[in-house]
Every structure is written in structure tokens, then in C-alpha cells.
Amino acid sequence: MGVQKLAVACRVLALCLATIEATNPGFVVRITQAGLDYAHQHGIKVLEKELGQLKLQDISGDFRILRVGKVRYEISRLHLRSFQLPHSYISLVPNVGLQVSISNAFAELDGNWRVKVYFIQDHGSFDLKVENVYIKIDLQLGSDTLGKPTTDTSACSTRISKVRVHFSGKLGWLYNLFHGAVESRLRKLLETQVCEIVAKAVRRELQPYLRTLPVTAKIDAKTGIDYSLVAPPTATARSLDVDLKGEFFSLAHRSAVPFSPLPLALPPDHNHMVYFGASSYFFNTAAFAYHAAGALVFNVTEAVIPKGVHLNTTTFSAFIPQLEGMYPNTPMTFRLSAPSAPFLSIGPQGLSLQPVVDVQAYAVLPCSESVPLFLLSLTGNVSAVIDVRSGHIVGSLDVGRIKFTLKQSNVGSFKVRQLQSLVNTIASAIVIPRLNERLNEGFPLPLPERIQLSKILVRFHQNFLMLGADVRYQPRG
Known part of the structure; x- marks a missing residue:
């Protein structure tokens, strides 16, 4: 029995060694930082285009203001005029993958507002400026069963430092009383949806392009x-x-x-x-x-x-x-x-x-x-x-x-x-x-x-x- 076990162990060892040996590549491709920077330039343009098509949902809520009372508001028809990514870079994370960092991005939106205080109703338009947007994207690289390269977002975070809303209309002064709360909701909405757009862009644009590599x-x-x-x-x-x-x-x-x-x-x-x-x-x-x-x-x-x-x-x-x-x-x-x-x-x-x-x-x-x-x-x-x-x-x-x-x-x-x-x-x-x-x-x-x-x-x-x-x-x- 000992001899048989030894023979089996030898076969397993031989198989493992053969597997290790077979992993040596016959061909290697190396992409340097300069190559990644070039690819990053085109990738950021794609992402900027995707973010420029961002659709924000309507938001509504109630606020109670001292000496005014309960205020019901609605913000609708949010329209993104532009989303700019002027500063970004891609970096290598050894043994992990790639990381894309975007700083000082900004966006401009407009939309409509409607307010109701007791029996008073009013509506108008507003302008929204989003500044100092920071986005960090981690890309995990792999390969599928066919030997084609794969990529996905392993992590994404968005931080918006400044959101400024300016309301126009007869009761615009009223909106400006609680603009901080409205800005906070818009900030959270944008931070969530930006990472959703990033993940979709990777799956819809980057992953299909990598699969054009002829294996x-x-x-x-x-x-x-x-x-x-x-x-x-x-x-x-x-x-x-x-x-x-x-x-x-x-x-x-x-x-x-x-x-x-x-x-x-x-x-x-x-x-x-x-x-x-x-x-x-x-x-x-x-x-x-x-x-x-x-x-x-x-x-x-x-x-x-x-x-x-x-x-x-x-x-x-x-x-x-x-x-x-x-x-x-x-x-x-x-x-x-x-x-x-x-x-x-x-x-x-x-x-x-x-x-x-x-x-x-x-x-x-x-x-x-x-x-x-x-x-x-x-x-x-x-x-x-x-x-x-x-x-x-x-x-x-x-x-x-x-x-x-x-x-x-x-x-x-x-x-x-x-x-x-x-x-x-x-x-x-x-x-x-x-x-x-x-x-x-x-x-x-x-x-x-x-x-x-x-x-x-x-x-x-x-x-x-x-x-x-x-x-x-x-x-x-």
C-alpha cells in the first residue's frame, strides 16, 4: 500500500510540475505607464460622454421652517448641461490592477421647482452648480475561460465638496432658506449615480473593447x-x-x-x-x-x-x-x-x-x-x-x-x-x-x-x- 501511495503522489507531483511549466508564456505583452496614459485619455472622453447623459430622478420632500411652517417642495426635470473631467490620471496598483483618480470635476444642471406653503403655491426654475467632484475608480483585471481579458469596477467612490443651488421665482427667497437641505439631497443623489454610470461604462464600453483582442x-x-x-x-x-x-x-x-x-x-x-x-x-x-x-x-x-x-x-x-x-x-x-x-x-x-x-x-x-x-x-x-x-x-x-x-x-x-x-x-x-x-x-x-x-x-x-x-x-x- 505504501508503494502505491508513493506512486500516486509522484504522479500528482509530476502533474503539478507540468502544470506549472505550462504556465510559462510563449508571448508577453507589456503596457507601460505611457501606454496606460494614452488609453486613459480616450477612456476619460468616453466616461465624460457617459456622465453627460446622466438622468437624475425628481425629488420631493417636506420641511418645517421657523415662523413659516410646513413647506412642501418638488424638484423636477433635472437637466445636465455639462459634466467636465479636467483633471484625472491612471495609476498601477501592484498585484491588484488599475486605479483611475479624477479631481476638480464639475457639472452644471438646471431644472424646475414647485413649492406649497399652506394655500400658497409657486413654481420656477433653478440653476445647480456642482464643483470639486472627486471620483476614484478601481479596475480589477482578469481572464475568462476562453483566455480573453476581463475587467470590472471592484470599487468606486464619489465625493462632492460643493453644490450651489440658485432658485428663481416669487418664492425663490423661500427656497434659499433651506437650500442646504436640498443641496445635501442632490449631492447624495449625484454621488450615487456617478458610480452607477462608471460601472455601466466599464461594462458597456471597456469590457466589450477588450474582448476584441483576438485570442x-x-x-x-x-x-x-x-x-x-x-x-x-x-x-x-x-x-x-x-x-x-x-x-x-x-x-x-x-x-x-x-x-x-x-x-x-x-x-x-x-x-x-x-x-x-x-x-x-x-x-x-x-x-x-x-x-x-x-x-x-x-x-x-x-x-x-x-x-x-x-x-x-x-x-x-x-x-x-x-x-x-x-x-x-x-x-x-x-x-x-x-x-x-x-x-x-x-x-x-x-x-x-x-x-x-x-x-x-x-x-x-x-x-x-x-x-x-x-x-x-x-x-x-x-x-x-x-x-x-x-x-x-x-x-x-x-x-x-x-x-x-x-x-x-x-x-x-x-x-x-x-x-x-x-x-x-x-x-x-x-x-x-x-x-x-x-x-x-x-x-x-x-x-x-x-x-x-x-x-x-x-x-x-x-x-x-x-x-x-x-x-x-x-x-x-
Whole structure:
């Protein structure tokens, strides 16, 4: 029994360790204070617009005034002329979320009043000025079951220091006798409804906008990308960090990635509004997904090679003399495939990989049957240039000298080195341009809608690529 319990405990421990390891992000987004300030500017405009539509309910009551007696009053048709938020700022609350503080806000209202004292009735209008309004809003950040970001108001408080009411009409002097009580009721009414408007604005405006972040996206006909949150956003003293899965997958069959992301820690750089950290895991899952989808296979025929080069046994007999005797003047094709997904490395000097490619040569007989001739194994140093364009990571590859060996031959032995120039031509003129064509289309960054990037920074670190940028929000036209 002790052995069984130990085995169960080991399994549980292994599962826990695997879970902990799986929480490492493949992609990190950091929003700096400058980015939060920019977002805050647009958020305050939205809140100001929402508060400008504030509807206040009618109020009524009774008051007893010395030497006057019981006074019945009604205040109705409260109309908010403006609600201004001139001073506000957003701050990070480490391990909690965000806090928005608004000070010296003010509002102006008008409305109608009606009063009854014994058998005397009168009515008129009034002006209301609300000054020194202080609002504090705490925003709690999280993620839902789909890995989308969430936000809600965890706390809200409103304090109004000054409310001034001026009544007009024949009995305006009477209202001014108990304006303090009326002002107190209006102050409490406003303080309550301001926080209600704030909560509604967060739920109606901010939360739906955050959900425009594409946590999964189809890239092309073969692959997709997973940007779901692996943990709720984390507020630090200087930034808001969001850990994303950052994983490519095959649309036809999504299988578990046979490797795990390493810890990714962005350097303390805060000169831009937003930073993206793309780990080597992120790029290697792309290679894994395209390989699993069968996209790393290239068929080379005479139709796709440069003009003047004939892909047949006559051409290759200069390197393999026996070919002409075995298959005289016969068309040839090549099938290039990666036996495994290429593994990419990122270091301070840049991004590189050493792919292994199998090249299978065929003779195409008159009956359209393809006969295998020989199989080469190619290795080469490939470097990459990375940039950002239109919210996409784009790139291009450059291949260095290619080394190859003969893995199998159905036509006897031959000097492989003599094929060097022809193999280089196939790689540089056909394979690399096809890959660069796809890389030029790029892969989307995890951005909510209507966000454009500018002042792009690209830096390489050990095991990850860091991108910095400023952002600009494009309102609907």
C-alpha cells in the first residue's frame, strides 16, 4: 500500500510540475505607464460622454421652517448641461490592477421647482452648480475561460465638496432658506449615480473593447495562432504585463507541442507605450505547426526553375553520367521536405536556424510514373530579418552555404559535390523566395481593434525577440 501511495503522489507531483511549466508564456505583452496614459485619455472622453447623459430622478420632500411652517417642495426635470473631467490620471496598483483618480470635476444642471406653503403655491426654475467632484475608480483585471481579458469596477467612490443651488421665482427667497437641505439631497443623489454610470461604462464600453483582442486567429488555410491569456494581467509598479500562450497550431489537426516555453522576462525598458516579447517557443511552434500541416514540402519541376535550366537526365548526366543511359532525356522532378520541424534559435545577434532538408530526385517516365533516383540530405545556416508592418510580424530569410550528403542512390555512386551549384540555385531561386513570400504576409500581433503601431523597435535577446512601439487609436470613421 505504501508503494502505491508513493506512486500516486509522484504522479500528482509530476502533474503539478507540468502544470506549472505550462504556465510559462510563449508571448508577453507589456503596457507601460505611457501606454496606460494614452488609453486613459480616450477612456476619460468616453466616461465624460457617459456622465453627460446622466438622468437624475425628481425629488420631493417636506420641511418645517421657523415662523413659516410646513413647506412642501418638488424638484423636477433635472437637466445636465455639462459634466467636465479636467483633471484625472491612471495609476498601477501592484498585484491588484488599475486605479483611475479624477479631481476638480464639475457639472452644471438646471431644472424646475414647485413649492406649497399652506394655500400658497409657486413654481420656477433653478440653476445647480456642482464643483470639486472627486471620483476614484478601481479596475480589477482578469481572464475568462476562453483566455480573453476581463475587467470590472471592484470599487468606486464619489465625493462632492460643493453644490450651489440658485432658485428663481416669487418664492425663490423661500427656497434659499433651506437650500442646504436640498443641496445635501442632490449631492447624495449625484454621488450615487456617478458610480452607477462608471460601472455601466466599464461594462458597456471597456469590457466589450477588450474582448476584441483576438485570442485565436486563422492565419492561412493551414495554421492558426493562439494568443489566449495563460494568467490574469499582472500590475507592477511600472507596467501592466499580460502573459499569452503564443502558440501556432495546425488547423487540420491540433496536436500537443513536444517542447515547453522557457521563462520570458522582458528587460526594464519603458520608453515606448507597449512592448511585445516573442519567445523562441513562439517561432518554433510555427515551424512545428507548418510541418504538421504538410506545408514544408516543395515540389520542384522545370516549370518553376529559372529559364535556360532544363530539369532532365541529360542536364544531370554531366554530374551523374549513368543517368543518360538508364533514363535517356527523361524529365526530372525534385521533392524537398523537412524530416522534422526546423528548430530556431534567438540570441543577441539575431535569429537563425539550421534546417535539415531531404531532396528526393525522380525521373518522370512517359507513363507519368515517378521513379526515385537518389536522396540528398541538405543542411545550411539560415538567418532571418524581422520587422513589424501593419500590426504584423514580417520577415525574410537568407541562406548561407549549403552542405549536403547522399543518403540513398538508386543509380549508383556519383560525386555529390558537383551538384553544389545546382542545389544552391534551387534553394536560393525557388525555396527561399516561396518562404519569404509567406513571411512577407506576416503573422498578426495580439492587438485589439483599431490600434495602429508606430516608432517600431526591434531587439534580440537570449531566447526571445522584443518589439517596442507607440500606439495610436483610430476611432470609427
